[in-house]
Amino acid sequence: MYESFFGLREPAFSLAPDPRFLWPSDTHDEGLAALIYGITRRKGFMLITGEVGTGKTTLLRAALDRIPEDTEVALVLNTSGLRPVDLLKLIATEYRLPGPFDGKVDYVIALNRFLMQQLEAGTNTVLIIDEAQNLGTELLEEVRLLSNLETDTEKLLQIVLVGQPELRQKLATQNLRQLRQRVAIEHHIQPLAPDEVRRYLAHRIDVAGGKYDEVFAPGADAAFYAFSAGCPRLISLLADRVLLAAFSKQVKPVPQAMVEKKAKEMAESRLDSTLPGAGGQHG
Numbered sequence: 001m002y003e004s005f006f007g008l009r010e011p012a013f014s015l016a017p018d019p020r021f022l023w024p025s026d027t028h029d030e031g032l033a034a035l036i037y038g039i040t041r042r043k044g045f046m047l048i049t050g051e052v053g054t055g056k057t058t059l060l061r062a063a064l065d066r067i068p069e070d071t072e073v074a075l076v077l078n079t080s081g082l083r084p085v086d087l088l089k090l091i092a093t094e095y096r097l098p099g100p101f102d103g104k105v106d107y108v109i110a111l112n113r114f115l116m117q118q119l120e121a122g123t124n125t126v127l128i129i130d131e132a133q134n135l136g137t138e139l140l141e142e143v144r145l146l147s148n149l150e151t152d153t154e155k156l157l158q159i160v161l162v163g164q165p166e167l168r169q170k171l172a173t174q175n176l177r178q179l180r181q182r183v184a185i186e187h188h189i190q191p192l193a194p195d196e197v198r199r200y201l202a203h204r205i206d207v208a209g210g211k212y213d214e215v216f217a218p219g220a221d222a223a224f225y226a227f228s229a230g231c232p233r234l235i236s237l238l239a240d241r242v243l244l245a246a247f248s249k250q251v252k253p254v255p256q257a258m259v260e261k262k263a264k265e266m267a268e269s270r271l272d273s274t275l276p277g278a279g280g281q282h283g
Contacts, residue, residue, distance in 0.1 A: 002247035012208035019062035038185035050189030053233030133163035191230030227263035
């Protein structure tokens with residue numbers, strides 16, 4: 001709606017996990033390198049964590065774009081309320097294993113056979129479980145058992161667990177110490193630093209075909225950081241609403257005061273939605 005007004009050929013601040021818009025901050029660059037290294041070198045277990053909105057899914061998409069073509073990837077996104085056999089069903093479906101299977105043992109046998117065939121064909125096989133903080137102890141133990149599918153020299157299945165910080169807390173418990181010891185690659189995504197916010201905004205605007213100085217006036221990035229504390233999703237959400245407001249008033253570049261005003265409105269709206277009895281008004 002506002003793209004042409006700001007010289008953009010497409011939305012610069014969509015919340016979709018488009019890897020083109022991943023800005024390689026230090027923390028994202030390190031995480032991307034760790035993922036690609038762990039997958040291509042067949043390191044087995046990998047762990048990627050970060051707060052909500054820090055770009056975990058976008059990082060995943062970027063890594064998948066950069067790994068060799070001879071890689072078979074299964075991506076499990078819906079992890080809520082699963083039983084161990086449900087997880088195995090999802091994995092079997094992702095890898096298109098011929099069924100039906102009568103129970104867990106049959107699933108594991110079929111998966112092991114499939115992984116051996118993949119190894120013989122020179123194909124690296126990867127399992128990515130997103131929102132893994134939703135997995136209970138029983139399911140995480142099931143995932144650990146899948147990592148036992150290996151030869152004397154090769155990990156048959158590379159497993160990437162992606163989740164919020166509470167996933168690290170779960171893995172630190174005594175019950176899951178065997179799984180924790182198997183994690184070969186680990187990275188925690190940090191929020192952006194204050195001096196990185198302008199570069200994040202500029203990168204997304206550049207990818208969308210625009211120029212930062214024609215979109216935001218000096219000082220606007222400080223207002224973005226004050227609102228978001230460096231969370232990329234919150235920065236993008238605020239930027240999208242600010243640009244719409246500026247377009248409606250035909251104002252560019254967007255001044256710091258306008259960003260601060262919209263940030264205050266959004267902060268107040270979020271506060272209102274958490275008050276008792278607010279669910280019906282703000283749902």
